Amino acid sequence: MxxxxxxxxxxxxxxxxxxxxxxxxxxxxxxxxxxGSSLASLPASAVPRYTDRVARSGGPGAATLETVEGPGTDGRAYGLLSLPDGARCLLASAAPSLTFDGDRGNVLAGQAVEVAVTVGCGSMRDPDDWEGLAHLAEHVTLASAAGVRLTEWVDEREGEVNGFTEEERTTFTFQLGRPDEPRGEAEEAADVSQLCALVADLFDCWRASPLPADEAVVREEIRRVDAELEATRTDPSKSLIECGQYKARANPASRWARLARGSKATLPAARVPAICRAVDELRTSGYTPLSISLAIVSPLPLSLSAAIATDAFRRRAPLLRPAPRPPRRGPPPFGAGWDASPCVVERPGRYPCLTVGWCVPVDDPVAAARCKPLAVLGHALTSPHAGSASDVLRTAGIAPLSAELEPCLTARAVSSAEGWALWELSLLMNPGAERRWREARDVLISAVGVASRGVPAHLAAEAKSLALLGWRYSSRAPSAIELSRDLQDEPSPPLALLTGHTFVGDAQTVADAATDAARRALSFSEAVVTLYCPSLDGLGPLAQLGPLLQPSAYAQQWGEIGSSLR
Missing domain, CATH: 1.20.5 (Single alpha-helices involved in coiled-coils or other helix-helix interfaces)
Structure with a gap:
C-alpha cells in the first residue's frame, strides 16, 4: 500500500x-x-497572439483551427487545422512527461516531435502496366533531393524517417529524437518550424513548380524495391505469410491478387524513362492537398503549432482542384464463381491455426469507420461466455483452454480496399487437432450464420464500452501515424480523433450494422479457409483439403447452443 x-x-x-x-x-x-470550447469563445486576453497569425494567413480562405475532444487522460490537447488548399492537419500538444532514468532517477522528459503525412494514394492506384508503382513513388519521394535534405537534418537530431505503402494510402513519418529534458518554447518551435518546412518541400503539391523524377534515382530505387521483395521471400513475417496465401488464391481479375510491392520484373530498368513519367503522373494526381492528411505531435501549444503548420504548408503554386474520383468497386476478390479452395500453409509456431475469411462489401467507408460493424461482429463471435463458439471448441477438445494468455478465437479485418473488406476469424487449435479442421470450420461458419439473424444490442453496447475504456485509459497516446491515418477516414472535425479508436452511434444502430455485415458476408462470397501448421510432415492426405464442405451437424448444434446470443 x-x-x-x-x-x-x-x-x-x-x-x-x-x-x-x-x-x-x-x-x-x-x-x-x-x-471542449473553441479558441474564439475564450477571453481575448487568454488567446495567444499566434491565433491571429493563423486567421490572417490565408486571407478570405483563411486556415481554421478547431478544438477536438481527446481522451482527456493522455495529457494532450488536440486541434484540427484546416488549410485553405483543402489539406487537414491534426495537432497534438503534449506536455513534458515524468520518466525514470537508471542513472538520474525520475526526470522530466520532453515529448519527441513527430510529423506524419498520409496520402490517399496506394497500391490499388497502380496502372495495369506498372505493378508496384505506388511503392516506388514512396521510395522516389524520400530519395529525392528534398528527401535527402530532410533525412540528413532528421538524422542530425537522432531521429527517424520512414514510409510505407498500403492498398489505398501511403504514409510518411518523421520523428525527432526525444530530448533528455524539457527545452525552451523558442527552441522547440524552431525545430518544429524547420521540420514542417522541409516536409512541405518534399511534396510537389506545395512547391512553386513540381520537380520531375530523376532517372538515376528511379533506377536505384527500383533496385531497392526489388531487394525488399527478395528479402520478404527469403524470410517472410507471419503477416506476410497470411497476406500471401490470400493473394495467391484471389480472383486474378481483382487488384487484390497483386502483391504490389514491385520488382525488376514489373518495373524493368529498360523502361526507366516511361516509369519516371508514370511516377510523376501518379504523384500529380494522387499526392494532392485534398487527399493529404497530416498530424503533428509536439510540446508546443496548439495555436503556435497551427501558425507554424500554416506558414509551412501554404501553397506556393496555383491550387488545381482535381475532379473528385467516384468510389470504385472492383470485382470480388474471392467467391462469386472464383475457386478459392481450402489450403494448408506451413508456418512456424507452437499451435496449429485455422482461419476462415470472408469478403464483405463496403458501400459507405465513412459509416463503416464510425459504426465499425466488423469489429462489433468480431466481439459478438469471440466473447468467451458459456455456449460461445470458443466454449464449444474448447469443450470438444479442438481449441486449448489457454495459449500463453491469448484468446483461442480472435477476429480482425485483414484489409479494406476497392469497396471490399477482407475479414477473418482465427482459431488456435490444440497440437494434433489439425485433422479436425472441418469440425472447427463448421462451428465458425455456423456462428456467423447465427449472428446474421441479429447481433444483440447489449453486445454492441458492451463493445462500445470496452472501446471507450481502451481509448480513455490506453497505455500510450496515439502516434502521429495513427492520427494522420484516422483523419483519412473521418470528414467531421468533432469526430476526427474519436472515430479512429471507438464507435459513433447508439448501440442498436451499431448492432444493426454488424448484423448486416454478417448477412452480406454469407450472401456475397464463400468462406476462404486456411490451415496453418507448424510442420507438414506426417500429415499425408491432409495437405489436399478438398472442396469446402457445407456446415452439417455443427450447424444444428450451434443453432441450439448459440441461443444465448439472440
Missing part, C-alpha cells in the same frame, strides 16, 4: 506542478480546450 500511495502522491504532485507552471493565459487556454 505504501508503494501505491507513493506513486499516487508523485502523480498528483506532478499534475499540480504542471498546472502551477503554466502562465495565466496558457492555463486559461488549456482549461478551455479541456472543456
Amino acid at each position: 505504501r508503494r501505491r500511495e507513493l506513486r499516487c502522491a508523485i502523480s498528483l504532485s506532478w499534475l499540480l506542478l504542471q498546472t502551477a507552471s503554466l502562465r495565466p493565459p496558457r492555463r486559461e487556454v488549456c482549461r478551455g480546450l479541456i472543456a
Whole structure:
C-alpha cells in the first residue's frame, strides 16, 4: 500500500506542478480546450497572439483551427487545422512527461516531435502496366533531393524517417529524437518550424513548380524495391505469410491478387524513362492537398503549432482542384464463381491455426469507420461466455483452454480496399487437432450464420464500452501515424480523433450494422479457409483439403447452443 500511495502522491504532485507552471493565459487556454470550447469563445486576453497569425494567413480562405475532444487522460490537447488548399492537419500538444532514468532517477522528459503525412494514394492506384508503382513513388519521394535534405537534418537530431505503402494510402513519418529534458518554447518551435518546412518541400503539391523524377534515382530505387521483395521471400513475417496465401488464391481479375510491392520484373530498368513519367503522373494526381492528411505531435501549444503548420504548408503554386474520383468497386476478390479452395500453409509456431475469411462489401467507408460493424461482429463471435463458439471448441477438445494468455478465437479485418473488406476469424487449435479442421470450420461458419439473424444490442453496447475504456485509459497516446491515418477516414472535425479508436452511434444502430455485415458476408462470397501448421510432415492426405464442405451437424448444434446470443 505504501508503494501505491507513493506513486499516487508523485502523480498528483506532478499534475499540480504542471498546472502551477503554466502562465495565466496558457492555463486559461488549456482549461478551455479541456472543456471542449473553441479558441474564439475564450477571453481575448487568454488567446495567444499566434491565433491571429493563423486567421490572417490565408486571407478570405483563411486556415481554421478547431478544438477536438481527446481522451482527456493522455495529457494532450488536440486541434484540427484546416488549410485553405483543402489539406487537414491534426495537432497534438503534449506536455513534458515524468520518466525514470537508471542513472538520474525520475526526470522530466520532453515529448519527441513527430510529423506524419498520409496520402490517399496506394497500391490499388497502380496502372495495369506498372505493378508496384505506388511503392516506388514512396521510395522516389524520400530519395529525392528534398528527401535527402530532410533525412540528413532528421538524422542530425537522432531521429527517424520512414514510409510505407498500403492498398489505398501511403504514409510518411518523421520523428525527432526525444530530448533528455524539457527545452525552451523558442527552441522547440524552431525545430518544429524547420521540420514542417522541409516536409512541405518534399511534396510537389506545395512547391512553386513540381520537380520531375530523376532517372538515376528511379533506377536505384527500383533496385531497392526489388531487394525488399527478395528479402520478404527469403524470410517472410507471419503477416506476410497470411497476406500471401490470400493473394495467391484471389480472383486474378481483382487488384487484390497483386502483391504490389514491385520488382525488376514489373518495373524493368529498360523502361526507366516511361516509369519516371508514370511516377510523376501518379504523384500529380494522387499526392494532392485534398487527399493529404497530416498530424503533428509536439510540446508546443496548439495555436503556435497551427501558425507554424500554416506558414509551412501554404501553397506556393496555383491550387488545381482535381475532379473528385467516384468510389470504385472492383470485382470480388474471392467467391462469386472464383475457386478459392481450402489450403494448408506451413508456418512456424507452437499451435496449429485455422482461419476462415470472408469478403464483405463496403458501400459507405465513412459509416463503416464510425459504426465499425466488423469489429462489433468480431466481439459478438469471440466473447468467451458459456455456449460461445470458443466454449464449444474448447469443450470438444479442438481449441486449448489457454495459449500463453491469448484468446483461442480472435477476429480482425485483414484489409479494406476497392469497396471490399477482407475479414477473418482465427482459431488456435490444440497440437494434433489439425485433422479436425472441418469440425472447427463448421462451428465458425455456423456462428456467423447465427449472428446474421441479429447481433444483440447489449453486445454492441458492451463493445462500445470496452472501446471507450481502451481509448480513455490506453497505455500510450496515439502516434502521429495513427492520427494522420484516422483523419483519412473521418470528414467531421468533432469526430476526427474519436472515430479512429471507438464507435459513433447508439448501440442498436451499431448492432444493426454488424448484423448486416454478417448477412452480406454469407450472401456475397464463400468462406476462404486456411490451415496453418507448424510442420507438414506426417500429415499425408491432409495437405489436399478438398472442396469446402457445407456446415452439417455443427450447424444444428450451434443453432441450439448459440441461443444465448439472440
